[in-house]
Amino acid sequence: MLALILVLYRFIRSIVKSLGDPEFRAIALLFVALLASGTIFYSSVEGWSLFNSLYFSVMTLSTVGYGDYSPKTVLGKAFTMVYVLLGISILLGFVNAIAKQSMQDPRMLSRHRRRGESHATDSQSEVDSPDNPE
Secondary structure, three states: OHHHHHHHHHHHHHHHHHOOOHHHHHHHHHHHHHHHHHHHHHHHHHOOOHHHHHHHHHHHHOOOOOOOOOOOOHHHHHHHHHHHHHHHHHHHHHHHHHHHHHHOOHHHHHHHHHOOOOHHHHHHHHHHOOOOOO
16 A cells, blocks of 8 residues: 555655646646546447546546446547547656656656666766776
8 A cells, every 4th residue: 555655645746746747747737638538428429427427538548448437429439539649648658757757756867766766877977988808
């Protein structure tokens, strides 16, 4: 349970830090607009409540798709096909921006270096060093 809390804390901290990046803000705005458009579309076309429409939008974009809701109209099915392809791309960009910000955190970088994950970079700098007699 403690591990889950730490992961959630780091995730939220990365999102808050990422808000300073214009690229991240643009992707986050696209993601929110995508969820809102899906919610409004499914509510109006499929006749679902706003909450159920949001639920379906989130489940669809996260590729979980429990199957408890599915579009019945041809327009709903066509929209869903485009929605999934566009939405997953935006979602991956959103996750990538969060990961990039997380990796720029100095504490994360020092943790990776202690684990030896930057060994290849350190080895290369030793080879390029003018003090290295070859």
